[in-house]
Amino acid sequence: AQTVTQSQPEMSVQEAETVTLSCTYDTSESDYYLFWYKQPPSRQMILVIRQEAYKQQNATENRFSVNFQKAAKSFSLKISDSQLGDAAMYFCAYRSAQTGANNLFFGTGTRLTVIP
């Protein structure tokens, strides 16, 4: 089974600074998808960014970007110009591209604190 590891239970960043959250995964598949989801306190999980494994170009969404290293099975999230609203739990997730394999595998999350 695929496993997703987030080795940083907690991270903090000063407002307006940049922070990088780490994620590694284990798979024998060559085609898959990777996601970062954000879960603010007592609020629902929101998709931050998505990466398709067959694409070499790193995904970006405004202040959020990823560093996807397929050979190293690494998928880190960079948040630039951090804002107070970025404070949340961040989950890395993996999904196979195989037909019939539809569920997400999540890491244990990283709690991000933004310091004013």
Add this chain to the structure above:
Amino acid sequence: DTGVSQDPRHKITKRGQNVTFRCDPISEHNRLYWYRQTLGQGPEFLTYFQNEAQLEKSRLLSDRFSAERPKGSFSTLEIQRTEQGDSAMYLCASSFRSGPRGDTQYFGPGTRLTVL
């Protein structure tokens, strides 16, 4: 609001009672997923529907759990004879797959179950 909705948001029950949760997906989404999230962990997959058909069930879904999606619209998740170990956040997600490439799951706010 066009997002995924779940009802109730909170449920407290006594051990041995039955509970039922409801999920209303985004209206055009043909896929619906249930996940369970315990404190300090990422969500874990329970089951998946494509339209009204339940196509995947996790080993986590014991025989006390049953899910339905009549007419391919809303879904219900029932837990019979609840146990304290069932205490968790139950998350629903939906997605729309229109082609060979993967889809993105959008999550509801969750139902927090506490079993006393």
